[in-house]
Amino acid sequence: MRGDEFSFRDELAARGISRREFMSYCAGVAALLGLPASAAGEVAAAMETKLKPAVVWLEFQDCAGNTESFLRASKPSAAEVILDLLSVDYHETIMAAAGHQAEQALASSLEAHKGQYVVVVEGSIPTGADGAYCTIGGRSALQIAKEACKDAAAVIAVGTCAAFGGLPAASPNPTTALSVSDAVPGIKTLINLPACPVNAENLTAVLAYFLTYGRWPATDHYSRPLFAYGKTIHDNCERRAHFDGGQYVEHFGDEGHRLGFCLYKVGCKGPVTSQNCPNIRWNEGTNWPIGCGHPCIGCAEPNFWDRMTPFYEHLTGVPGFGAAADIDRIGLYATAAVGTAFTAHALVQLGRKAYDKRKAKVSVATATAAPAKTTSPARAKPAEADKPEADKPAPAAEKGREP
């Protein structure tokens, strides 16, 4: 942990964040975490006085999109500054040190804050070819991750790649990429923050919660904090009334699209995607995909690339029938084929019967007329598999066909 050697308030002011902005940020965090308004003060006090945990930010197989997400250009928000002030000891993209110096910083931070530092992991971890697909300073991502996670107070996997494998792990997964939880099993406190990229508000809220209460927020079966992933996009969506009402965008740019109808039929994955985008939105709450007429592509879900594509279709196709094959058409054809097969079978049977009947007639003409229904002797031998029907004499032809 770091000593509080500077005045947090002065530091904020020096970076252009007023006290008012800071307080409203804290109130925002409290609301985001689902805490009562009174908690804003607690959050602010914790931010100002509590020791900040050392943070090491590891980047593996990724596009640095999550880093981008919290370094968002123009004017840094309170959230970003606060993240910055969290004494990030190691972060390849933004740290000044390079080469051996940088690796030294990582090693000494892990040593100095053993058991108390927080690891943020961005990107998936390749395990194929002994981890050769991603190495830093001659060591594989897997080695680095294992070492860093071993004595961490908590590991936060940011972005879908770190949380679920993401793009690198998409079929055919050439590097055998794994999520942090799969690559480094047995992490005591793991928090997954999937999304492509992670929303910086959620990351700072997790850290603010920890600072305020000294423990980590409650998580679900995917280790995602409930405050951010407890509800689906669909259940908080501003277009939901149109979904329930059956009013849909049929094509981009049509009347329904202009009227702001539900994007379900152009592939919206909101019903199967859990995240708080409708509430906190993106780019300082400016807007979010569905708000500007684009369906949710399900970026925060497991198997994102394999399951959610094609993005403008409801479902992925059936393997072997092309990527975007229309399941419903295949299903309909298959169902019709089964029906046709049986109709054909019935027709063949009928034809056969007619044939047998004609044959029987020829032979019956010479024999004595057989009694039809009542006393067919064949009926008395039920175990015989190919008993003829009761309503006609047993034609010799039928016997002959037994295999």
Add this chain to the structure above:
Amino acid sequence: MAAPAHPPAITTPVADAHDASPDLEPIYVWDLVVRLTHWTIVLSMLVLAFTGIDIARPFLDAPSGTGHFQTGWVRIIHYYAAIAFSLAVGSRILWMFLGPRRSGWRQFLPVSRRRQRELIGTFKFYVMLRPRPPHTVGHNPLAGLTYIAVFGLYLLMILTGFALYSVSAYGSYMKMWSFLLPIFGGAQGARWIHHVVMWLLLGFAVHHFFSALLMARVEKNGGMDSIFSGYKFVPKGSERDDDR
């Protein structure tokens, strides 16, 4: 289902209805639980498939203006039908172990020699290698084996359905099913399975309907009516213990 509830009650009207010869005698094969669960599954599955397709790609007329709850109702109907479906499937599976012999699990798995022999015979009939199927009273053994697979698909439908439902089951005991989500590869994975298996079941339903029709015609045993009345018609004095 005006049939008497107990096997020995042989009434002539029933026999007449089937235009059977005096050599045939009715035999009670499907008990009330079997018939009730069968028809509950049929009806609820029709409703589930219809509403399910509309959930997947809404085709019912989209009303204009306000105050509509179109897809909302379709989903709610889907959920109520799902309750009926799940309970019927669950009851039928329990009945396989609790119910009378002919409703039991031995009817489905060809554990006995005899049923194994009949299994091959029935298969030969289906592919037209022999003109008549072997004589069976309960399920024909090939169908029995198919039903095992179908019940597996029913369970898959129920589990993926529960998993999907759990996603938005805030504050409900149904939330407990969310542990299934990782198993199915997330909600979208569950939805994909749920959707594809629906088509497998619809394909089966068509197959099942036609083969019941076919077998009833060929065997002339009243098989088609038996699932309403419970009775099939077999030659007098024939061996009834066909499931051993």
